[in-house]
Structure formats: C-alpha cells, structure tokens
Amino acid sequence: MPESLLVRIEDLHKSFPGVHALKGARFDLRPGEVHALMGENGAGKSTLMKVLAGIYTRDSGTVLLDGQPIDIHTPHQAQKLGIGIIHQELNLMNHLTAAQNVFIGREPKGLMGLFLDEKKLNDDTAKLLAMLKVDVDPKTLIGGLTVAKQQMVEIAKALSFESRVLIMDEPTAALNDAEIDELFRIIRELKAKGVGIVYISHKMDELKRISDRVTVMRDGEYVGTLNTQEATMEQVISMMVGRPLQNYVRKDQNMDANPVALEVKGLNRGRALRDINFKLRQGEILGFAGLMGAGRTEVARAVFGADPVDSGEILVKGKKVTVKIPRDAVQAGIGYLSEDRKRYGLALGMDVQANTVMATIGRFLHLGTFLKKKPMADVAEKYINTLSIKTPSQEQLLKFLSGGNQQKVVIAKWLLRDCDILFFDEPTRGIDVGAKFEIYKLIQDLATQGKAIVMISSELPEVLRLSHRIVVMCEGRITGELSAAEATQERIMHLATLRSAAM
Ligand SMILES: Nc1ncnc2c1ncn2[C@@H]1O[C@H](COP(=O)(O)OP(=O)(O)OP(=O)(O)O)[C@@H](O)[C@H]1O
Ligand SMILES: [Mg+2]
Incomplete structure (x- = not known):
C-alpha cells in the first residue's frame, strides 16, 4: 500500500567526480517504524540519506513523500517538509548555546522583529528538551556537552521542525551503554508519535534491539529488505558483503617467553589512573577491557x-x-591510534596520499627539498590495497571518503610510521563487518611480525577474539588479568565491575 508509506525512494542515481555513489538505490519508510539502513563503508548509505535531506541533489530517480513526488534542493526545503537528519559527524556550532543551535537561522524575534527574543528562544528549547526528558540547560554552550547530549540537542532541533522523518546516521558510534539506552528510549517515543526513523549503524546487535525492518545496500545498489524479527545476523552480513566471511580462529598461544617490549610501572594520574602496572611482549596482542570510563584510553594517552x-x-x-x-613516544617506537576521529589529525582538505604519508614525510624527501613522487604513490597504493580503502584514486580529498574509509587512512598513517609498539583504541568503531575482519587480520599480522600491540575495545567479542592476554580495568585501576584460555565475557564483566570498595 504505497499510500501508507511516508517516504519512497526509487531508482536513485548520484555521481560525484570519479564515483558512481548511488546506482539505482531504493528505500522506503513507514510512519512509526525504525528502518535500519546497512552496508559496508562507502556503500552509499549517507549519500542516499543526504539526497533525501536535501544536502545533495540527485542525478535521477524518484523521491515520494506521502505518495507525492518531491524535488528537494536544500536542507531548508527538506526541513520544511518535515525531514530531519542527524549527521554521522555532528553538525553543531560549538560556540553557540544549545538553544541557539536549535533555532539557528530562525531565531524568534521580539520588538517589531528587530531584536532577538532570547527568553522565547530559551523557553522554546527548554520545552523541546523537556518533551524528550533530556536534562540540558538551553543556555549551555554546545562545545561543553558530551556527544550524547549534543545528539539530544540535534534531535530537539529536528523536532522543532516537526519532523515526521528523522534520519540518524550512526548515532551511537560515540555513546556509552547508558547513553544508548537513553537514545533508544527517545526513539521509541518518537515512533509512538508516528515519526518514521531511518537508522544507519554498523552495530549488528542494535538491529534487533531497535529496528523493525532492515534494508541492505552494496556498492550504491539496493540489495534487499528484511523484517528484522525474521532476519538472522548471518543473512544480513552476507547481504552486506556479498560473500561469506572467513571465520577467524585465534591461536591460544602463550607469549610469556617473548622479550618484553613495553613495561609500565606505577603509573598514576589523579583519580583517572591508579597504580597501573603491566608488561607487553613482542608479538603479543594485549587486550584492554572495561566499561566506558574505566581508564583504558587514559592509559594509552599517558603512555603516549x-x-x-x-x-x-x-x-x-x-x-x-x-x-x-607524543613526539617522545613516537621516537621510542610507540604509536597511538586514537579513538577520537576528530583528533586523529586527518587533513580533510588534503588527499588520501598526502594524509597517508604526512607523518613520515621526511622519508620521501630528496636532498631535503624535493618530494619523491613515485615512492609516495607506491606507499599510498600499498595501503589502499592492504586496507581496502574505498577511494577512486589517491588524489581524492579525504573529506569525500565515507566515514569508515577515513578511519582506515588513519590506520595507514600509523602503520607507515613503523612503530614497534602500537596502541589501537577502538580501531573498528564505525567500520563495517567486512572491513572489521580485515582489520583483525591486519592486527594479527602485525603481531606475527613481532610488533607489540595493545588493543582497547568496548566490544568484548572483539577483545576476546584477538587478545593473547586481557587486562581488565575499573575506575582507573587494573582489576585483573586473564589469559586467552581463561577469559570469558562473564569473567571480564565481573572484573570490569569490581569497584575499589569490593576489592
Ligand atoms: N561529496 C562527495 N564527493 C565525492 N565522493 C563522495 C562524496 N560523498 C560521498 N562520496 C563517495 O560516495 C561513496 C558512498 O559514500 P557514503 O558516505 O554514502 O558511504 P556510507 O555507506 O555512508 O559509508 P560509511 O559506513 O563509511 O559511512 C563513497 O565511495 C564516497 O567516497
Ligand atoms: Mg556514512
């Protein structure tokens, strides 16, 4: 019944220079449903939704809203039609308050339309936030809020347009478990109000938790749509990658005989780090597990x-x-792949090659001035291949790569530095299932080559799958250590919640 559809997209095409990003893509959305959109990095998910939200103009194809063909050319038009989007990389102005962000460009005016009605601005925002049961002061600066709260402000903003279609592009990528619960509560409330929600995510477990249907895209094309309750994860994954994934088996090796590459003794920093001691051996993958805020990133940052x-x-x-x-650390052979994409130090306005070689540019200098073009190109090519970075060429500007592929460039950049000790902090965040396996294999290969690796991840199966040994943290302390053979999800969770009082 097409008339019961909020949105229907058919045969959509969109090209960028050198990239045919959408090739006959399809999607539809019912009122009051959460429709997940999945696909590998670069499959075209964000692009498709940006067309719907008026950020990109389509080359051809149909977009129907309530059965009526629409032609949207600007985000403003989309907003007026009730289509809101929460971007993969949040789009808020850090120097403005929450209220100013919500009403940017359409602030209520008092006194004959000349002056900004600050009180109304804040009151209206407070109402929206209260409706979402979100505890944010409309007058706080956005930059000072957590990502989760910033997202809530984005949602409030979308609601201020009375959005009936709400697109969420990887909304939980940077949220902790409690924040995800909170977001899901809001999503359920919006659903109950009849809002249709497009939900883009790489986290398979979220599918079952929140979505009603799932549509899979591959290489800009429509693959299929399933009812989530009837779908199996294997089905969705094989639709995404178009091939069965080779299952990875860890070798339960003991690395105790290998020489120690890194030793950390008595590391303390306020309440964040309390007496951290550990050894990391050559060829070893040492997992760091713990709940969000346990201090794992703090360890990495301190060592680095x-x-x-x-x-x-x-x-x-x-x-x-x-x-x-950090330069001292790099000189000592320690590398840190940060979890925070914004601090990764990618130059979004530069191309893939430049970003890859940037940190090691000295190696490509001839007589101290001329850049050796061929070696740079070779190196960039090598990493594009080994990491399957999806880009039409090395000359593509980084900002045109999909989110997950930008992350792979960060990895390439660090691999090129050739550090003997590498800290990977949430290396697969925002990375699709297929590429996750590639990254696992890569980390494993690095270990086999003799590198010493610390792997921080919030995904327990990932830590379990890769690590030779697992250190568990809680509240800034190391609460236990498990060998691969002894480690189970339950044991890790037990140690991860061992508060000091109980010790
Ligand atoms: N503005 C642009 N200019 C050039 N190419 C682009 C632009 N936006 C996207 N692309 C390309 O279009 C393809 C689809 O990208 P898109 O961002 O839609 O992928 P995605 O499915 O959202 O991936 P991810 O899961 O990594 O976020 C990619 O090859 C990307 O590099
Ligand atoms: Mg995307």
Missing part, C-alpha cells in the same frame, strides 16, 4: 605522552624512556 602523569615509569625493551609529549 598525550596527558601528563603524576608518577610512573615507562620502559621500552628494558630501557627507561622519558615521554613528555
């Missing part, structure tokens, strides 16, 4: 010299090193 510490020693191959700033 990104945060100052109160006390502690770092030994590389048995020799004490002084790490005050």
